[in-house]
Amino acid sequence: MKTIAIIGSGISGLSAAAYLASKGQDVLVFEKNEEIGGRMRQHKANGFTFDMGPSWYWMPDVFDSFFEKLGHKTSDFYELKKLDPGFQIITTNNEIMKVPACWEELLGLVENIEAGAAERLKKFMAEAAYKYEVGIKKLVYKPGLSIWELLTKETIKGVFRLQLFSSYSSHVRKYFSNKKIIALMEFPVLFLGAMPKDTPALYSLMNYAGLYQGTFYPMGGFKKVIDAMRHAGAQRGVKFYVNEAIESVTQGPGPLxxxxxxxxxxxxxxxIASADYHHIEQKLLxxxxxxxxxxxxxKKTFAPSALLFYIGVKRKLPRLEHHNLFFDADFDNHARAIYEKPEWPDQPLFYVCCPSKTDPEVAPPEMENLFILMPIAPDIEDNEEKRESYFVKLLTRLEKFTGVSVREHIVYKRSYCVEDFKSDYNSYKGNAYGLANTLMQTANLKPKIKNKHIQNFFYTGQLTVPGPGVPPSIISGQVAAAELLKSLRINI
Incomplete structure (x- = not known):
């Protein structure tokens, strides 16, 4: 039995910890904050329970696969509910596009918007399904240490179909011309942290996940996933140490x-370093x-940071669904304010999550739980005056949509922004989603998971392979753990 330390208790660290413990190793997890979970922590106040970070549960097969490897089922730990509609997009003039959970209904929706779009969507999704099958089930489990990893039977045979180095934006426009349908197809890449024109077309697999598999929600909130992973690790002997930051890491004596x-x-x-890669390297080594x-x-392109508001409202709000995307402003202008000329956006797009529409546990009776997110450039100036001015902007648009003076009914409010990401997670430039999945930062072009100088030292999480997002981070933890076991010459 080997002793393995894990820095950080985010989703990738918990994944690695449980995997290593299942292989008989003595695993110690160190977390600088007072509770585990990283960005998937929860915040409770005034009877409200807020998920502080991830709120979209996609790719349920990745979660299922993780727990199955440990001899569990996802349902052992939490109830998963499929949302219908999965989400809604609010466009100009407060027009609504509700995205149904049923595939046949989705085909009908796009056909009503643009004649012939249903058949084109079937073809688009067939390609996306292929990418998902090869990408999520095979390629993302590669450690990214050698270009030869990518040369498998499937990738050689389907190299052009995978579209690793062609543009997502161009790919979508080969199939669709209607602005509403393009917005629907491009929105998932917002979670990848780059403009669609700079994102590989490989990531149309996200459309397969979000539009074909559907959008889910773990009842009780995303901390249920953290609790499940912690329980799976603790069952196998993982020890957790909170309020204990790592201060330095050096080689020696000998291989220790x-x-x-x-x-x-x-x-x-x-x-295994699950905390921010840049912080580990620049501050601990x-x-x-x-x-x-x-x-x-x-020189790297980082995914956006975010301005977040956690709000408790003392009444029900009409017209909102669980997930609401306010695309009632110009997408390109907002994107340029993030990636090309970093500044606070003039007319931002934003996202509103209202989990109390699905889950009565997250808010007191007859009240609503709101999580509002506006993407912004990393390392941008963050102060209370800026936060409050954008709170007014976003709430004004939300009130126009709901027809309710939301501000009059707020009983709890908390903001979270760049400086909080830095202080809570040592996040480089206060980014929220890690390294952007641009054409030149994909797969083996990401920072390497293996430390070149310290023996048996590996990195995991959203700054390395396979990239940002909860399912990729679960996979990242397993990949780093497997490589460490190989390095220690432990048979798996």
Missing amino acids: INIKTSKRQLYADGI NQEDRNYSEDYWQ
Whole structure:
């Protein structure tokens, strides 16, 4: 049995911890905050329960696969509900497009918008399904350490179908011309942290996940997933240490790794860094032990940060669904304010999650739980005055849509932005989603999961393969854990 330390208790760290413990290793998880879960923590106040980060449950097969490897079923831990509609998009003049859970109904919806679109969507989705089958079931489980990993029977045979290095935006427009349908097809890449024109067409697999498989919700909130992963790890002997930050990591004596925390010094046979990659390298490692320089990180394209509001409202709000995308402003202008000329956007797009439409546990009776998110450029100036001015802008548009003076009924409000991401998660530039999945930052072009200088040291999470998002982070933890076991010469 080897002793393995894990830095950070986000979803990738918990995934790695449970996997390693299931293989008989002694696993210690260190978390600098007072509770585990990273961005998937919950915040409770005034009878409301707010998911602080992820709110879209896609790719349920990835969750199922993870728990099955540990001898569990997802249903052992939480009830999963399929949302219908999966989400709604609000466009100009407060027009609504509700996206049904039923595939046949979705085909009818697009056909009503544009004649012939249903047949084109079938063809588009067939390609997306192929990418999902090869990409999510095979390619994303590769560690990204060698280009030869990508040369499998499936990838060689279907190299053009996978479209690793062609544009997502161009791919969508080969099938559709209607602006509403294009918005529907392009919205999933917002979670990948780049403009559609800079995102590989491979990621149309996200359309398969979101539009064909559907959108789900774990009753009780996303912390149910964290609790399940923690339980699965603890059952196998994983030990958790909260309020204990890692302060330094060095090699030695011999093959052991010397780890200093805020409370102790210990030696481990291996280490997996689930916390922010840049922070680990620049703050915890000696210069000679780093994979990358500060200059390397400065040149990378990062996914957006976000301005978030957690709001408790003392009445029910009409017209809202569980997931609401306010695309009633110009997408390209907002995107340019994030990626090309970083500044606070003039007319932002934003997202409203209202889980109390589905889950009575997250708000007191006859009240609503709102989570509002506006993507912004990372490392942008963040102060209370800016937050409040955008709160007014967003609420004004929300009130126009619902027909309710929401502000008059607010009984709880908390904001969260760039500086909070930095302080809570040591997030580089306060990014919310990690490294953008651009054409030049995909697959093997991402930061490597293996430390080149310290033996048996691996990285996991949204700054390395396979990338941002909850399912990719679950996979990332398993990939890093498997590579560490190989490095330790432990048969798996």
